[in-house]
Amino acid sequence: MSKIAFIFPGQGTQYIGMGKDFYEECKVSREMFELAGKAADLDVASLCFEKNEKINITEYTQIAMLATEVAILKAIEEKGYKPDVTAGLSLGEYGALAAAGVMSPEDIFKIVRKRGIYMQEAVPVGGAMTAVLGLPSDRIERICEETQGMVSIANYNCPGQIVVTGEAEAVGKASEAFIAEGAKRCIPLNVSGPFHSPLLKGAGERLEEALEEVMIREIAIPYLSNVTGNYVTEKEQVKQLLTAQVSSSVRWQQSVERMIADGVNTFVEIGPGKTLSGFIRKIEKEVKAEHKITAINIEKVEDMENLVTIQPTAS
Structure with missing residues (x-):
């Protein structure tokens, strides 16, 4: 039986117009963009859809990316698809949290807006x-x-x-x-700072304070932490790991290897670009998986047609 993982990319794959067709064609997606805008006190839809320079600035990129990912996720869930496991690269881990039911979408949007600001403000010169x-x-x-x-x-x-x-x-x-x-x-790399470096520890400390106000739910679907490359088994671990993630190495390869070892053979990349799908193909060759690995990217409404290759998991 096929095991399915929903995976979410980090910043760097953003572009003007991402998620616009979901906003226009899927009510639940439009609701997520609107909720993100309200939670972040920003016009997130305009940030994503209209030409601007802010979309490539960390404090704005993060909320724009996450809003797009969650909007697409909700459209996929509405079709009856749910993952057996979920993970995301860097910022994408917050998309995984949404898929795992660990936080409400509103809380995730609020935290990621703050995360982007904290990381931007903590960037050291040089x-x-x-x-x-x-x-x-x-x-x-x-x-x-x-x-x-x-x-x-x-x-x-x-x-x-x-x-x-x-x-x-x-x-x-x-x-x-x-x-x-x-x-x-x-x-x-053309980036605005040394992300996932001990130099950004201060941003993690500020995020830790903000996370104190967030309710963590029981983990409904297993998800993997960037910090450990392994499953988060207790909800009490979530805030600590998210705090550490800002200044720790992202163990994406290790996370994918673990999922493949546990029988995942279908990866659904949710969000802009196909970066993670490319990584998975290279990891698959390295681990010599017993079963053929399929990677599907969903960034346009028409891409959801590719989901017919897997069976819905909800009624």
């Missing part, structure tokens, strides 16, 4: 992120430890692709060492 291609993680970890200054792994995306983060000078020195060690390429 931070950087770089994607390292073609070098094993253990060698990247070693070089980070040996490099003077603050540099660490931000994302374990998939085999052959790891992102490092930290002080620009340290990231630059480490990048030279990665190439000398045999990395194929080191690609500086």
